[in-house]
Amino acid sequence: MLTKRTTLILRYCLIAALGVSLYSCKESENKTTEPQKLVEEQTETSLLDAAAFEQTINGKKTNLYWIENKDIKVAFTNYGGRIVGLWVPDQEGAMTDVVVGMAGVQAFADASEPYFGATIGRVGNRIANGKFTLDGKEYQVPTNNGDNALHGGDQGFQYKVWDARKPNAQTLILTYRSPDMEMGFPGNVDVKVTYSVTADRELKMEYEATTDQKTVVNLTNHAFFNLNGEGSGSILDHSLVIHADQYTPVDSGLIPTGTLDSVAGTPFDFTQAHTIGERIATANEQLTFGKGYDHNYVLKEASGTLKPAAKISGDQSGIVMEVFTEEPGLQFYSGNFMESKNTFKTGAKDDFRTAFALETQHFPDAPNQPEFPSIVLEPNETYATTSVYKFSVKGS
Numbered sequence: 001m002l003t004k005r006t007t008l009i010l011r012y013c014l015i016a017a018l019g020v021s022l023y024s025c026k027e028s029e030n031k032t033t034e035p036q037k038l039v040e041e042q043t044e045t046s047l048l049d050a051a052a053f054e055q056t057i058n059g060k061k062t063n064l065y066w067i068e069n070k071d072i073k074v075a076f077t078n079y080g081g082r083i084v085g086l087w088v089p090d091q092e093g094a095m096t097d098v099v100v101g102m103a104g105v106q107a108f109a110d111a112s113e114p115y116f117g118a119t120i121g122r123v124g125n126r127i128a129n130g131k132f133t134l135d136g137k138e139y140q141v142p143t144n145n146g147d148n149a150l151h152g153g154d155q156g157f158q159y160k161v162w163d164a165r166k167p168n169a170q171t172l173i174l175t176y177r178s179p180d181m182e183m184g185f186p187g188n189v190d191v192k193v194t195y196s197v198t199a200d201r202e203l204k205m206e207y208e209a210t211t212d213q214k215t216v217v218n219l220t221n222h223a224f225f226n227l228n229g230e231g232s233g234s235i236l237d238h239s240l241v242i243h244a245d246q247y248t249p250v251d252s253g254l255i256p257t258g259t260l261d262s263v264a265g266t267p268f269d270f271t272q273a274h275t276i277g278e279r280i281a282t283a284n285e286q287l288t289f290g291k292g293y294d295h296n297y298v299l300k301e302a303s304g305t306l307k308p309a310a311k312i313s314g315d316q317s318g319i320v321m322e323v324f325t326e327e328p329g330l331q332f333y334s335g336n337f338m339e340s341k342n343t344f345k346t347g348a349k350d351d352f353r354t355a356f357a358l359e360t361q362h363f364p365d366a367p368n369q370p371e372f373p374s375i376v377l378e379p380n381e382t383y384a385t386t387s388v389y390k391f392s393v394k395g396s
Contacts, residue, residue, distance in 0.1 A: 048084065048345060052104030053077050060161035062105050067172050071201045072391065078164040079105045081119030081157060081174045081193060083223045085230070085345065088201055088391040091318030096229045098319060098391075100355045103345040109159075112341045113350065115222040118158035119193055120151045121209075122178055122185050123375065124220040125296070125331060125364035128255045132367035134186065134214055134376070141184040146253050151222070153183035157191075158222075171196040180213065187213030187379075201391040209383035217383045218362045218375045220327075224335070224355035227314030227321060231348030235335060235356050236277025237315040242270040242332060243308050244297035248363055248372075252289050255365050256372075260298055268295065275315075276334055276356065292336035292353070296329045296363050303328035303362075303373060306386060310358050318394040325360035325387040328373045333357040360387040 053064035062079040073095070075084040086099040101117050102108045108116065123141075130141040130149035141149035151158065162174040171194065178189040194206040207219045226235050247268050248256040263269040267279035267287060280292050287293070301307040309330045310323040323330065335353040342350045363372040377383050 048075060048103065052106070053079070053084075055079070055105045057105075057109075057161050060163075062161055063164070065164055065166060065172050067166070067170055067195065067197050069170055069197055069199060071199075072197045072203065074099075074195070074197060074203060075101075076164075076172055076174075076195065077105060077108070078162045078174060079108060080117070080159060081162045081176070081221075082108060083117035083195075083221065086203065086223070088319060089393065090229075090314075091393045091395075096227075096317055096319060097346075098225055098227050098229065098314075098317075098321070100224045100226060100230045100344050100350065102342070107343070113338070114158050115151060116224055116342075118222050119162070119174065119219070120222050120359070121157040121191060121217065121219045122152050122183065122189060123149075123216055123218045123367070124151055124222075124359065124361050125218065126150050126253075126255055128253075128365050128368050130184070132216065134216070134367075139184050139186060148253055148255060152185075155183060162193075170198075185215055187211040187215040189215060189217065189377075191219065193219070203389045203391075205387045205389075207383070207385050207387075209377065210379075210381075211377050212379055214379065215377050216367050216375045217377045218366065219383070219385070220331075220359045220361045221387075222357055222359060223389075224357055225312075225321065226355045227312065227319040228316040229314075230344055231346040231354075232316065233351075234277070234353055236275060236280065236353060238276050238356070239273045239313045239315065240270050240276055240332075241273050241311045242297050242330065243300050243310065244330065245271065245300060246298040248296045248298065248329075249286055250289055250295065250364075254289060254294060256296065256363060256369060258369050258371060263297075268293075268297075270310075270332075276353075280334065290336065293332050293334040294336060296331050296361070298363075299325070299328055299330060306388065309360065312356075312358070313394060320392045320394055320396075322390045322392075323358050323360065323387070324390065326385045327360040327362060327387065329361050329363045331357065331359040331361055331364075333359070360385075 050064045065076045073087040084101040087095045090096045127149040130143040142153040144154040192208040246260045313320045340349040366375045
């Protein structure tokens with residue numbers, strides 16, 4: 001019987017054989033018949049055609065961008081500031097794409113899931129009823145998640161064409177000006193996100209924002225991961241640690257109740273390693289509300305310092321991902337709303353719980369929860385925060 005990994009490699013070979021374009025002529029010229037090199041070329045290059053990312057949307061051009069070094073390679077599009085794919089070596093040395101994504105801009109635009117790989121803003125996560133108040137004035141964000149606003153409203157940053165600049169092979173800088181009252185948020189906000197790869201197999205995300213009026217800002221990236229590789233099946237056997245003793249319980253609309261509850265004795269306790277699927281079917285009101293895990297964790301150390309947030313490993317690939325952040329919270333999402341409606345770049349469907357997200361953030365509904373860390377940004381301030389996703393293999 002073929003393993004999931006063997007099946008995935010065969011799929012890559014089939015796609016390559018059908019003549020899907022290589023993204024780089026140089027890499028085409030450097031083909032070799034060595035098995036590891038062949039797998040590396042198929043997973044890195046043959047699934048992405050740069051032409052599929054070249055469009056003009058609202059008068060701005062979209063493209064495919066790569067940043068890389070010898071151990072990590074990341075593909076982006078400036079449409080939505082999205083991570084399209086991320087390749088790192090597995091325990092056998094084969095380059096494996098651990099971020100699911102689409103094969104072109106139109107596929108991202110048409111997807112029923114709008115957040116694949118996207119840079120999220122102005123305010124990540126949920127705002128109750130889409131309403132918040134600053135200095136006595138109420139603001140309304142379009143509701144796009146039941147009665148609530150999610151990830152900046154229905155036309156959030158995931159649908160914007162960002163300006164892109166590559167100062168070197170390891171760095172991509174994305175900028176976007178969000179105009180006053182876009183999606184109901186006050187102030188002209190200038191956003192800058194610097195994505196870079198390091199020699200330690202890290203993807204670093206450095207966020208900055210300034211405003212000319214008092215406003216709210218909470219930026220993140222919504223990469224969907226499968227550490228066994230895109231299209232490799234369920235993520236329920238991934239082993240996860242989250243460095244948090246508390247989480248923010250939610251109501252049926254996934255809005256925090258305002259309390260910080262202990263994870264001890266609950267299915268939310270990942271202070272020691274558990275697989276994602278080990279307790280996901282437990283009879284628990286919070287899991288019922290989220291249809292699985294879709295909750296914010298209160299990280300142990302204070303915000304403003306780069307600290308460990310989570311560590312997760314793929315059961316088949318041996319790939320380990322560690323998350324570090326200056327943010328106070330981490331949203332763990334177990335792919336509960338994936339419904340096989342979209343096709344990834346490998347040809348695989350976005351089947352139920354075949355990818356997860358670990359989003360570094362301030363807490364959901366922060367503008368309406370005075371006890372939560374504030375996301376208010378003043379005109380004389382600069383919003384600045386860094387998160388890092390570091391990759392290795394078991395035993396390294």
